[in-house]
Amino acid sequence: MKKRIFFALMGMAFLVAISAVTYHRVGAGETPQAMQESPQTLQKKCASGLTPCGSLCKNLQTDPENCGACGNVCAAGTTCAKGACSNHQTMLLFSFVTNQAGFDTGITISNTSKDPFGTPEESGTCTLYFYEGATNPAPVTTPSVAAGTTYATLASVTVPGFQGYMIADCNFRNAHGWAFVSDLGARTLAASVQALVLTVPRPPSAALDQPEALGQ
16 A cells, blocks of 8 residues: 555656756757857867857858848848848949941949948849830849949840840849940941939939930
């Protein structure tokens, strides 16, 4: 009888002890090892410039899903720069681009955010839109243009046989463009033009008191 009472009491004590334990459900991206490690331990495992978010190391300066802080997701169409979500962009109008009648056009876009004035450096791509009438070529997206570098191409390479105008939508500030039109080999005729920096959205024509200028 005493043994039965003893084992009953032991069983009750065991159940009480089990009920007092706090369980942690493994979340997405977590591992049992990560749950047991302190933030200080995880930080030591991340490379310089990275921060532990859950069990993963993230760059809070550029990661659009962890911008400035773990879990801070930037809205669609924006980027993460210097730890802040941004919709920075520059729109450039190249008023004449041709690859017809023996002519070709050199196109350059410079990312001038690298300068001696302390301007925040940005990088990003530019989407090139071509317009020549009712039917237009498909847009072309450039590789990422780093701060202090220049993207260069030819109309004959990017959009052969085209003649019209081009708008470059760059997802970084301080983009500037230049175009050079010449006969093949620049033997007899050549002309260059600086791209117009557009204000977006562009006002309707009735609201334009002054014509568009080269911008800044």
